[in-house]
Amino acid sequence: MANVLDLRRRIRSVKNTRQITKAMKMVSAAKLRRAQERALSARPYARMITSVLESLTRRIDIFDPETGNLRHPLFATRQEKRVLLVIISGDKGFAGAFNANILKTAFQFISGNPDREIDVEAVGRKSRDQMRRHYPAAVYSEQTDDHGRSVKIRDRKAPVEVTGDHPGMLLKLETSRVFELAQSIISRYVHEEIDAAYIVYNEFKSVISQRLVVERLLPIMKIGIPQITGATEPTTEERERAAEAALSAGISIEPVDTAAADEESRKFGTAQVDYIYEQPAEELFNGLLPQYVSSMLYHAMTESVAAEHAARMTAMDSATNNASDMIDTLTLHMNRVRQAAITKEIIEIVSGAAAA
Amino acid sequence: MADETNQLRVRLVTPERTLFDHAAVAVELPAKNGYMETLYGAAPLMAELGAGDVTLHGGPDGPESVTRYNVSWGFVEVLPDRVTILASDALKPEEIDVPRAQQQLDRGHKMWNEAGDSEEAYTEALHVIAEAEAKLATAAEKH
Numbered sequence: 001m002a003n004v005l006d007l008r009r010r011i012r013s014v015k016n017t018r019q020i021t022k023a024m025k026m027v028s029a030a031k032l033r034r035a036q037e038r039a040l041s042a043r044p045y046a047r048m049i050t051s052v053l054e055s056l057t058r059r060i061d062i063f064d065p066e067t068g069n070l071r072h073p074l075f076a077t078r079q080e081k082r083v084l085l086v087i088i089s090g091d092k093g094f095a096g097a098f099n100a101n102i103l104k105t106a107f108q109f110i111s112g113n114p115d116r117e118i119d120v121e122a123v124g125r126k127s128r129d130q131m132r133r134h135y136p137a138a139v140y141s142e143q144t145d146d147h148g149r150s151v152k153i154r155d156r157k158a159p160v161e162v163t164g165d166h167p168g169m170l171l172k173l174e175t176s177r178v179f180e181l182a183q184s185i186i187s188r189y190v191h192e193e194i195d196a197a198y199i200v201y202n203e204f205k206s207v208i209s210q211r212l213v214v215e216r217l218l219p220i221m222k223i224g225i226p227q228i229t230g231a232t233e234p235t236t237e238e239r240e241r242a243a244e245a246a247l248s249a250g251i252s253i254e255p256v257d258t259a260a261a262d263e264e265s266r267k268f269g270t271a272q273v274d275y276i277y278e279q280p281a282e283e284l285f286n287g288l289l290p291q292y293v294s295s296m297l298y299h300a301m302t303e304s305v306a307a308e309h310a311a312r313m314t315a316m317d318s319a320t321n322n323a324s325d326m327i328d329t330l331t332l333h334m335n336r337v338r339q340a341a342i343t344k345e346i347i348e349i350v351s352g353a354a355a356a
Numbered sequence: 357m358a359d360e361t362n363q364l365r366v367r368l369v370t371p372e373r374t375l376f377d378h379a380a381v382a383v384e385l386p387a388k389n390g391y392m393e394t395l396y397g398a399a400p401l402m403a404e405l406g407a408g409d410v411t412l413h414g415g416p417d418g419p420e421s422v423t424r425y426n427v428s429w430g431f432v433e434v435l436p437d438r439v440t441i442l443a444s445d446a447l448k449p450e451e452i453d454v455p456r457a458q459q460q461l462d463r464g465h466k467m468w469n470e471a472g473d474s475e476e477a478y479t480e481a482l483h484v485i486a487e488a489e490a491k492l493a494t495a496a497e498k499h
Contacts, residue, residue: 179371268442284402
């Protein structure tokens with residue numbers, strides 16, 4: 001049986017751990033607050049882009065009279081034989097089941113589409129590590145075409161390949177890098193290297209309202225309406241845990257009311273007047289579309305970052321609670337052991353005295 | 357419904373945040389086909405922006421003040437009493453990283469040389485060069 005000294009040491013060690021998890025929780029809470037602010041300040045731009053595109057589609061003649069579809073290549077739907085999957089995970093661990101859930105959803109998507117060729121674009125260190133372990137990287141070979149120029153040709157060897165990874169992109173979220181990624185996705189789509197693009201990420205409206213979604217990025221069906229193809233809601237228990245953690249860290253669990261600001265942004269480009277178009281409306285439309293795709297991607301990333309911090313905060317809150325419970329149990333145990341030792345000694349003295 | 361001040365409400369919005377939301381007397385905009393200036397009461401207009409300076413006259417620091425931002429690519433909506441600028445990137449002149457802009461310019465020239473006869477590559481190279489040149493010009497004007 002453990003003696004009092006051993007138990008005392010263990011209690012001290014658990015107390016230290018509790019200090020650390022508590023600090024990590026507070027750090028995550030601060031980071032979460034910042035991530036929420038960033039997500040919020042990115043809203044006007046996204047809203048404005050959406051509303052101006054909507055109004056442009058109403059005004060200009062970009063519909064094909066025969067099929068009724070938009071004539072832009074990003075609206076072209078093809079049979080989905082080759083699919084790009086963008087997986088947005090976290091960069092660090094210690095966030096409960098956050099990364100595991102993202103990766104589970106990603107693997108389900110991949111195994112659920114065995115007849116398609118899937119390219120994986122991993123954002124975040126955790127998804128990169130996992131995807132690299134499971135799937136080979138895409139191989140390109142240089143070849144010379146008829147004009148004597150060298151072109152890169154893709155040699156597909158496996159049905160699922162990793163075409164790129166972006167570790168650290170989320171640590172310092174820069175729109176220019178997100179835009180580059182969006183551009184590369186768009187160019188692959190336009191050149192028919194892929195027939196559709198999906199993102200897997202954690203949607204975050206507030207601490208208690210978040211879910212894991214699979215969203216179709218391309219082709220665009222209708223401006224301003226996200227195409228969610230699959231969503232996993234958290235359980236009530238998980239939600240309660242998250243709310244508890246948020247309250248103890250001083251984070252509001254209600255989503256911030258942005259109705260007024262959204263309404264203001266929605267007015268962009270939609271006034272009931274005849275605009276003079278400096279460039280032809282089609283040109284404006286074509287210039288705006290990549291920005292739209294990029295802003296959707298940026299939106300997914302800001303939400304995922306917020307969700308990651310929320311998950312870490314909840315996990316660290318649970319860890320702190322568990323440590324407290326453990327300290328209580330250990331202290332009780334230690335007191336019992338100490339009392340037992342004292343009782344034993346008294347019995348020894350008493351029986352010794354009685355024998356004498 | 358002109359009020360006495362005849363001021364425009366100018367907003368400069370980037371994907372990350374709203375940089376500027378204030379009244380001004382006049383705004384110069386770097387539209388794709390050249391600079392233009394808008395005053396109160398301008399006709400409704402939509403335009404694509406190139407790389408260059410957005411200059412606000414009579415911004416937050418009084419009617420004579422001039423505030424400049426370097427913007428790269430975006431869109432602008434002009435209404436009689438409102439100007440909304442959607443910029444992909446916007447920097448204050450003092451925030452411009454000159455060595456980095458110089459690097460960007462070199463990269464642009466390299467892309468230009470390597471573009472071969474792909475039209476897309478040329479357009480991209482031109483974009484990079486124009487952006488870098490605009491940044492350098494803004495930074496140089498400051499001194």
